[in-house]
Amino acid sequence: MSKTTRVRFAPSPTGFLHIGGARTALFNWLFAKATGGKFLLRIEDTDTERSEERFTKDIFESLQWLGLHWDEEPVYQSARFDRYQSIAAGLMAKGEAYRCRCTSAELDAIRAECTKQKRPFRYPGTCREKGITDPGAVIRVRVPRTGETGFTDLIRGPISFKNQDLDDWVILRGNQSPTYNFSVVVDDHDLAITHVLRGEDHINNTPKQILLYRTLGYEVPEFAHLPMILGPDRSKLSKRHGAASTLEYRGMGFLPIALINFLARLGWSHGDQEIFTLNELQAAFSLEHIGKANAVFGIDKLNWMGGKMMELVPQGELFDYLGRYFSVETQFLKDYPKPTVEAGIGIIQGKVKNVLDLIEQLGCLFGEDPVFNRAALKEAEVPSVKEILEGAVAELEGSDFSKGDLESRLRAYAAKKQIKLTPVAQAVRFGVTGGKVSPGLFEMLELQGKERVLRRIALAVEALKS
RNA sequence: GUCCCCAUAGUCUAGAGGCCUAGGACAACUCCCUUUCACGGAGUAGACACGGGUUCGAAUCCCGUUGGGGACACCA
16 A cells, blocks of 8 residues: 655745646645545745735645645745755755856856757756855756756656756755755655646656656655646636636635535536536546647636526625625625525526625625616616516515415416516516516516515605606 | 647547547537526537558558657755
8 A cells, every 4th residue: 555645736936826826726626535645734934025915825725725624734945944055955965966156147148058059958067066155156956967857747758858958957055945856856855745747838847847856865756737728819817817816706706516516617627517526626637638738728618607606605604704705795694693694695596606696696685675766677667667566565565475475366467467478577576676677577576575675665766756 | 048848629638550431528509498597318529640661451560750748956
């Protein structure tokens, strides 16, 4: 039996957690769940210039909102500089690394020359044999000039690079802080990570890291590089493509399970199945069914998924969710008993695509009386709507306001007037909501209750008088 | 430019040599249901990038071309 799998999500707090990062986190989390392993979180804040506290908070909050809970205390790289420095010192002592005093101006000159010769920039090894001891100089690791370094990607199969295309890269900066490729190796080893699942943009970093694992005598973990998520223009997802941060989707009213389903199906598949519960996802997830090709983020399908989930999530959960994340927006529900609000959610949830729409509809049911405006109707409709409403009042006054009774009365009323139910229903709908769209009429009326309905109709009639 | 990865409809994808006259989903369109809007139901249209191989047989394997993406930092 192989050892327990340990995976990690390792974002850098230099920006909000974007949707691509969220999916990387999700896949790691699912992989951990599917294999009975651990999911860890590591904050890669070695770049003290660009890292910000608020971004770390955003990452935590995004993952918590999605329900991707991590199993151990988060690790901050900024708290481990001593560790990286001592590993670097060990490398120096073994002659595997050396100090370099090339200035950025010198490096830029080389870079410019390379560009001119249409070659990629590679550090030429200027300081390799100089034996520099200046403690403020950067430290570079020695990379073999010949041979190749390869690995078997769990998603893509064998990938290999010629060592001559690599170079002696910097592991410790002038201020003795570690660079990404260095701290990743040390941390993944220290955390006993068994599988590294990350974006495809890291494939090129992998050989450098593997070489370092070997010179450090560390066991090399398995790697799986996920395809990227692209914007509608097929370029890397960025702010230009609308929502940049994961939490913005919460603000747009998407349920976390909707985003999770959508993200899971972006690059991964399970036959023809589109809708999954969290448990189903955890059980079905496997690396073999992750595709290799990049995927375009299409909001249409997310919207559809959003609607599906609004329908599937139980009323009680939606009620709690509103209280948790939209308490300000749903202040107007405060005085209603939970069962009443849940009943309201029940008649709306199948018709809306997201939480924002749900709140709006709940507002029609439980909020303040709408502002009735005759401009909401075609001018030609006004007289008949007004007349139907005036007549309907008498019918409704005698009702016990159960939806069955309401329906039979309004149908009878329409029959008496020798018109179809449609105009009656539309008139009453306007009279109660001020608009033309609502949940099912009779159940809505029942939920509103007699007093409120009659009051609103009176207001509507008043508004229609010219 | 160099290196790496990728390539089924507008989009997400199924497909591991014959089960494919290529399946599902979103979006589009048509019709049905209907008290509105949705939902739901029934349909229509739409794809294996191209060229060579290998094979009795290729969407599936190999090579090339083209196209797309990514990486080329004292960012991660």
